[in-house]
Amino acid sequence: MLTGHFKDVKEEAPPLPGAQSTIRWLIAGKDGAKNFAMRVIEIKHKAEKIPLHKHDYEHETFVIAGKGKVFTRDIEQNVGVGDFAFIAPGEEHGFENLGDEPFRFICVIPIAK
Amino acid sequence: MLTGHFKDVKEEAPPLPGAQSTIRWLIAGKDGAKNFAMRVIEIKHKAEKIPLHKHDYEHETFVIAGKGKVFTRDIEQNVGVGDFAFIAPGEEHGFENLGDEPFRFICVIPIAK
Numbered sequence: 001m002l003t004g005h006f007k008d009v010k011e012e013a014p015p016l017p018g019a020q021s022t023i024r025w026l027i028a029g030k031d032g033a034k035n036f037a038m039r040v041i042e043i044k045h046k047a048e049k050i051p052l053h054k055h056d057y058e059h060e061t062f063v064i065a066g067k068g069k070v071f072t073r074d075i076e077q078n079v080g081v082g083d084f085a086f087i088a089p090g091e092e093h094g095f096e097n098l099g100d101e102p103f104r105f106i107c108v109i110p111i112a113k
Numbered sequence: 114m115l116t117g118h119f120k121d122v123k124e125e126a127p128p129l130p131g132a133q134s135t136i137r138w139l140i141a142g143k144d145g146a147k148n149f150a151m152r153v154i155e156i157k158h159k160a161e162k163i164p165l166h167k168h169d170y171e172h173e174t175f176v177i178a179g180k181g182k183v184f185t186r187d188i189e190q191n192v193g194v195g196d197f198a199f200i201a202p203g204e205e206h207g208f209e210n211l212g213d214e215p216f217r218f219i220c221v222i223p224i225a226k
Contacts, residue, residue: 001206002199003183003190006175027173027199035223036149038173038197060140060151062119062219064177064195070116077116082177084151086115086140093114106175108221110148 002031006040014041020048021095029111037111042104043068043097052094059087060108067099079105115144119153127154133161134208142224150224155217156181156210165207172200173221180212192218 009024021043028037041061043050052073061070062084070077070085071094078098079085087093097103122137134156141150154174156163165186174183175197183190183198184207191211192198200206210216 001183001185001188001190001201001204003192004197005195006197007195026175026197031199032201033171033173033199035171036173036221038175038221058146058148060146060149060221062139062151062175062177064175070114072114075114077114079116082120083116083118084139086144086146088114088145091114106219108149108151108173 002027009040011042014050016050016053019050021050033111035111036108039107039109040064040104041095041107042102043095044102046097046100048097050095052092054090054092056089057110058089059085059093061085061087062106064104064106066097066101066103068103069096069098071096115140122153124155127163129163129166132163134163146224148224149221152220152222153177153217154208154220155215156208157215159210159213161210163208165205167203167205169202170223171202172198172206174198174200175219177217177219179210179214179216181216182209182211184209
């Protein structure tokens with residue numbers, strides 16, 4: 001068993017160019033996870049964004065702090081603590097902080113095999 | 114994109130006999146998820162437990178409310194909001210509520226293929 005607090009996990013620059021966010025890899029391949037990885041994504045300030053982008057894998061997300069927006073080309077959905085979102089593989093999507101506090105969400109992705 | 118609030122998801126009886134808990138399936142196969150499912154597990158009252166058990170798949174968990182304990186045969190780890198735990202496939206484990214509020218955590222599992 002591996003346990004820890006997310007704030008003790010190293011906060012890294014985003015993997016996506018242009019994203020105004022940070023990422024913490026809580027549970028990943030390095031920890032023995034073979035199927036999926038759990039990360040915490042954070043957008044610190046109001047109006048900062050992760051721009052529209054897509055990839056061939058899904059996201060399963062859950063908001064743990066702050067207020068924000070998940071958006072696709074067609075839909076904008078305001079979200080807060082306790083809200084979840086499923087973004088399908090290939091679906092274009094982005095995130096924005098709409099509040100005065102950091103907007104923070106868990107984001108689970110598959111591990112490539 | 115599918116979004117929602119976890120409290121709007123039907124709270125169901127636990128799949129494990131003897132578990133003093135409930136489960137909400139936030140994102141699962143019915144939603145188009147092919148690789149992993151996101152659930153919220155809740156143990157409502159102090160000293161209620163999910164007893165020691167094991168299965169051939171992993172858990173990736175993240176505490177979103179309350180205080181509790183994750184335990185194996187050998188280790189007990191107190192956890193609170195913001196703590197995560199990785200339980201490997203085949204690792205015996207259980208959970209207990211240690212606080213006066215519901216102990217609630219996200220629990221991601223692979224979807225069988």
